[in-house]
Amino acid sequence: MMKESEGVNADDPRRRFAEECRSSRELYPEMRLSQDQLARMLRTSKSTIGRVETCAGPIPSNLPPLLDQVFSTDGLFKRLYEEIVAQSFPAQYRRGVALEREAIVVRQWSPTVVPGLLQTADYARTLLRGGAPRASEEEIKAKVAAQLARQDILKRDAPPDVRVVLCESVIRRQIGSRDIMRGQLAALLAHGAKAAIRIQVLPLDAEAHLFIDGGARFLTGPNHLTLVCVEAYRTVAIIDDPEQVREAMRAYDGLTGEALSTRESARLIRGQMEALT
Structure with missing residues (x-):
């Protein structure tokens, strides 16, 4: 002890x-x-x-x-x-992680990388190592474990509904080796085949939109209220003002309308994965 x-x-x-x-x-x-x-x-x-x-x-x-x-x-x-798990993240991210674990619906837009909820260990390790080149192996190992622990909510008997829109660049940008990226794309296909998870890809030629320069998560709690988490370099903002949340939700709905269908998205992801063989 x-x-x-x-x-x-x-x-x-x-x-x-x-x-x-x-x-x-x-x-x-x-x-x-x-x-x-x-x-x-x-x-x-x-x-x-x-x-x-x-x-x-x-x-x-x-x-x-x-x-x-x-x-x-x-x-x-x-x-x-x-x-x-919540306390293993920097203080500014803890509220978002805690809200995510209680959410009944998680919506996410990511313009740059695969969201943490859907990352493989190798993909997460590559990102974390790139973001902290001076960190020890033990520190990176702990960060990867904390990242993967977030995915426990997907293994529940009644997991939250997860709706993810990825910029096409996320699929085409190679993070780590070809094997690492191929494994990540395969994981996206496996996640997308689950009833509670829907993954769509927004084409590169889509119109400009509210979140074009940053990612966002929309977390709906058991009380059916939705909060918006917007993250940037070492900062996070949690938006709870009803009017701003409604504006953000309208923008997200626009993204899902512009994005490829889940079937077309899976076909694109599979094609990119096969191109890495």
Whole structure:
């Protein structure tokens, strides 16, 4: 267990996760579980449980719901894990990540790169390494894990509806090696085949529009209110003014109308993927 002197705040969700795991294991109703016994129940390794309980390294994304099931904790570990994921991002991005995890509909326009919700590990690693050339491998590994953890919302029994419009340049711009880009395009096709996800490509000759110089996410929460997240270099703005949100939504609707159909978009993505073989 990490000590206060090591600089871990008692309110830190990562530490709380570790403490809840250890206390739930030691106070298990039938008997005190060892790390090895808990690992067997979760079909993981003792070393994984040891790392979780000492705050060493990332938490496997499949572990929180399994802990909730074994300990009957009514989603406690899942909620803590979501807090951990949100806090792994810079402060200015955390609210957007938290809103995304609660959204019932996610709409996104991206003029430059594949959105984080749909990125492969290799594609994400290439982007993150390019954006932080002086970062250590461990730092990059942690950032990739945090990025991929955002995709947990797509694995839920009732995932949000995801609607993505990509500029054609996103499909044609090679990020990393040909293999990395081909893998990313294949992942887009796989995502687009799911009932909850719709991917469209906006042709390069489309008319100018409100978001031509930047990306935007439209997050609709359980209360059916929509907020707009607009990101730029190390900054993010969350727009909640109703009139501005309506204006942004009209612009997004215009993009979906100008974009290729999902079938035509898949054909374009497949063609670009095959061109990289």
